[in-house]
Amino acid sequence: MVQTCIIGAGPAGLLLGHLLRAEGIDCVILERQTPEYVLGRVRAGVLEQVTVDLLERLGLDARMRDEGLPHNGFNLADGERLIRINIKELTGQEVMVYGQTEVTRDLMEACEARGLEVIYDVSDVVLHDIETDTPSVMYTKGGSKHRIDCRIIVGCDGFHGPSRKAIPAAVGKEYERVYPFGWLGILADVPPCNHELIYANHERGFALASMRSSTRSRYYVDVPVTEKVEHWSDERLWDELAIRLGPEAAVNITRGPSIEKSIAPLRSYVFTPMRHGSLLLCGDSAHIVPPTGAKGLNLAASDVHYAANALTHFFSRGASDAIAEYSDTALARVWKAERFSWSLTRLMHRFLDDGPFERAMQLAELDYIASSRAAQESLAENYVGLPV
DSSP, X not given: OEEEEEEOOSHHHHHHHHHHHHTTOOEEEEOSSOHHHHHHOOOOOXXXXXHHHHHHHTTOOHHHHHHOEEEXXXXXXXXXXXXXXXXXXXXXXXXXXXXXXXXXXXXXXXXXXXXXXXXXXXXXXXXXXXXXXXXXXXXXXXXXXXXXXXXXXXXXXXXXXXXXXXXXXXXXXEEXXXXXXXXXXXXXXXOOSSSSXXXXXXXXXXXXXXXXXXXXXXXXXXXXTTOOGGGOOHHHHHHHXXXXXXXXXXXXXXXXXXXXXXXXXXXXXXXXXXXXXXXXXXXXXXXXXXXXXXXXXXXXXXHHHHHHHHHHHHHHHOOHHHHHHHHHHHHHHXXXXXXXXXXXXXXXXXXXXXXXXXHHHHHHHHHXXXXXXXXXXXXXXXXXXXXX
């Protein structure tokens, strides 16, 4: 029997596992994919202070400090100009550009030395007796069935995992907004066009200029959800980016062949409660945000922060109230991050039913942000991440 069984070995599950092991809590992590598959997933890489602090607390921040890119600001564009939001000046904080894949790699490579057991390539994961003090998890590995008895289960297994589905329908409630567009992204080994991110609202649609390093760039444009990636050659995508990002950014775009090109659908989603019986949910298993504003990984990290604190108090002091309060505590921050991601998505994208009035309102809002320190402070506060 172990104290905690964590389902999912993405960054949230690994981060929680390391935090629990650092407190002497026995845990095991189950992951349906292979390590190679997990590391092959291309994800965002803007880290809030909460995520940076957790890596630092674990002593796993060395490579991030060496290779990451601290950012003191970001930019909004209206098709003609760049509006810089100086987050360092406005909040005293910064964000770190460091790929989610690299965060995952750092956490994975530390598992063996720190005694964190991760079982990869499992299937048929089923949660049992989550409404009791003696839950268990059944899974298949190598053709054989296995069982883990534990006191607490934590689902870090994403939107499609089994953890959330184990909560009875009569208990859970879902809130969802599916957007009529996706992000067509291109990853290329070229220097970024700007040393900070650019979120652009152009008459033709949204665009984002971001980076993974000083030599690897990630760009996006929004496209209808029905669009096919094969309809977009590299040349067509670079041409569209140059238009949407505006003239100031376009002159600095370096073109190159794509390493990876894909379309990601967008949705806002929250499931409540985030705890039922002996099961806790973290990250994408409980909520999804559109990538506008880079809140996904960071919101998972704040869940992990709250869950690790609750479980540490529970196992060290028998404080059951810490477990009972986890859902309300985590959701208070989740809803604020959902609000910011939704509002920034609404500001920077063209929706199907938008007409001239809605476009004029977007431009008026961007102009207000450009001229108002108060508006910039609000944006900056949310962008660097609200306190945990």
